[in-house]
Amino acid sequence: MTTRFRKQLPPNCHIDKGYYVRFQKQIKCVKYNYQVGTTRQSIDQIWSSYQNIIRLIENKPEKNTLQWLSEKFQQSPKFKKLSVNTQPRYIVAARILDHEIKKGSNTIKFGLMPLNKLTKPFLQELMQKRLEQYKAKGKKGESAVNYEVAYLSSMITWGLNFVSGLSIAINPILNIEKLKAPKNTRYVTHTEYSKQLNQASPLLQAFFEVAYLCACRSIEVRNLRESDDLGDKLLIRRTKGSKHTYITITPRLRLAIDKAKALRPRAKITVLNEDKFIFTNQNGEKIKSDGLKSAMGRLKKKVGKGYWNLHLLKSKGISDSKDKDIAGLTESMKKRYNTKIEEHKAVD
Numbered sequence: 001m002t003t004r005f006r007k008q009l010p011p012n013c014h015i016d017k018g019y020y021v022r023f024q025k026q027i028k029c030v031k032y033n034y035q036v037g038t039t040r041q042s043i044d045q046i047w048s049s050y051q052n053i054i055r056l057i058e059n060k061p062e063k064n065t066l067q068w069l070s071e072k073f074q075q076s077p078k079f080k081k082l083s084v085n086t087q088p089r090y091i092v093a094a095r096i097l098d099h100e101i102k103k104g105s106n107t108i109k110f111g112l113m114p115l116n117k118l119t120k121p122f123l124q125e126l127m128q129k130r131l132e133q134y135k136a137k138g139k140k141g142e143s144a145v146n147y148e149v150a151y152l153s154s155m156i157t158w159g160l161n162f163v164s165g166l167s168i169a170i171n172p173i174l175n176i177e178k179l180k181a182p183k184n185t186r187y188v189t190h191t192e193y194s195k196q197l198n199q200a201s202p203l204l205q206a207f208f209e210v211a212y213l214c215a216c217r218s219i220e221v222r223n224l225r226e227s228d229d230l231g232d233k234l235l236i237r238r239t240k241g242s243k244h245t246y247i248t249i250t251p252r253l254r255l256a257i258d259k260a261k262a263l264r265p266r267a268k269i270t271v272l273n274e275d276k277f278i279f280t281n282q283n284g285e286k287i288k289s290d291g292l293k294s295a296m297g298r299l300k301k302k303v304g305k306g307y308w309n310l311h312l313l314k315s316k317g318i319s320d321s322k323d324k325d326i327a328g329l330t331e332s333m334k335k336r337y338n339t340k341i342e343e344h345k346a347v348d
Contacts, residue, residue: 008043010050015039021046023053032057064167066118066152067097067111072163073155085219085239093144093151096130115156116167120176123149127179142181149176188308188316196303203263204295207279209256211310214247215317215327218310222287224278229257242327 006015013036016022021036036049062068073079074091082090097111110126127145134141156171197208211221214236228235233246234253247253257278264280277286292310300307318327 005039005043010036010047013046013050023050062112062114063165064115065112066115066155067109069115069159069163069166070094070097070111070155073158076158076162078158078162089147090151090154093148096126096148096152099126099130101126114167115159115172118172120173123152123173123176131179140182142179146178146181149173149178184312184315186308186312186315187319188312192306192308193316195306196299196308199302200299201295202259203279204299206256206260206263207292208310208313210253210260210279211313212317212320213250213253213256215314215321217314218289218292222277222279222289222292225275226261226278227275229278238327245326247326 009015009021010023012025013021013023016035019039021038021041023032023034023036025032032053034053036053037046074094079087079090097109099110100107101110101113127149130145130148131141134144153171153173153176156168156173159166160168160171193208193212197205200208207221210216210224211218214221214234216236217239219239220236223237224234228237229249230246231249233248234257236245236247238244249257260279264276265282265284276284279287281287281291296310314327318324
């Protein structure tokens with residue numbers, strides 16, 4: 001980072017922890033603190049983000065609107081204590097507040113709706129419109145819309161507990177009916193798996209192998225640290241309520257783990273007793289979900305027909321494993337993830 005970069009920063013912006021560009025300013029009794037970007041971005045990108053923040057401050061939503069409560073929620077200690085995986089997912093889910101709705105002859109953002117005007121029938125209709133938008137982009141959409149509504153419900157429940165003077169006394173969308181997501185029934189055959197594995201980059205190859213052999217979600221592989229490699233077994237810290245599991249390391253799994261470690265860039269400065277991530281990007285940092293999605297997008301174009309996404313590796317791992325407890329799932333979830341068609345002898 002150059003001195004010139006620092007001098008070109010927008011007003012009230014500074015470098016935080018040598019990496020983040022942060023905007024801080026107190027206006028009357030309100031202290032604003034936003035991350036504008038990072039030192040890896042161009043100065044033009046920083047200024048663009050800064051201008052968006054200024055517009056946001058100058059157009060603060062009225063009290064007791066959804067956007068107003070959302071901003072309070074995201075500045076709350078409860079939100080900041082959420083996991084590093086949940087926080088960004090909630091921020092993405094909050095985009096539902098930007099959805100444009102009709103109000104008389106005008107069009108306004110959904111976030112400007114007063115809390116006491118929100119009802120289940122209205123939100124159910126909005127959920128269908130959001131789903132149509134996702135479908136138009138070639139996405140399934142059900143899970144994304146359900147997560148958006150989950151964010152709204154969590155935000156309102158928090159407000160009822162911690163914000164005084166709300167215009168509502170109960171959560172108007174509590175226990176709202178969710179969209180039914182289509183069940184995954186696809187089983188990735190060994191041929192399909194081998195084809196895509198052979199066309200992937202070395203890092204993705206190692207990632208695929210660990211995800212498949214341990215029946216892991218993508219986030220569970222990304223979270224793996226050196227301390228989880230116990231030599232003869234690998235600790236998988238399961239997410240979404242599944243039980244953590246130890247996976248006995250076979251020669252094939254050991255090969256994948258060691259391959260991932262060997263692909264990590266050599267650090268210029270070695271930190272004593274540092275518990276490094278097993279899978280890292282070129283900068284030696286934990287692989288980000290966006291970076292992984294981009295790599296998978298490039299691979300999809302290369303593979304073409306027969307392409308499978310990372311989520312299918314968990315179901316393939318469970319389907320192929322003789323031990324159906326491998327992923328620490330409940331009985332109902334084991335059946336859901338076991339997508340392989342069973343073969344039986346005919347009746348004699």
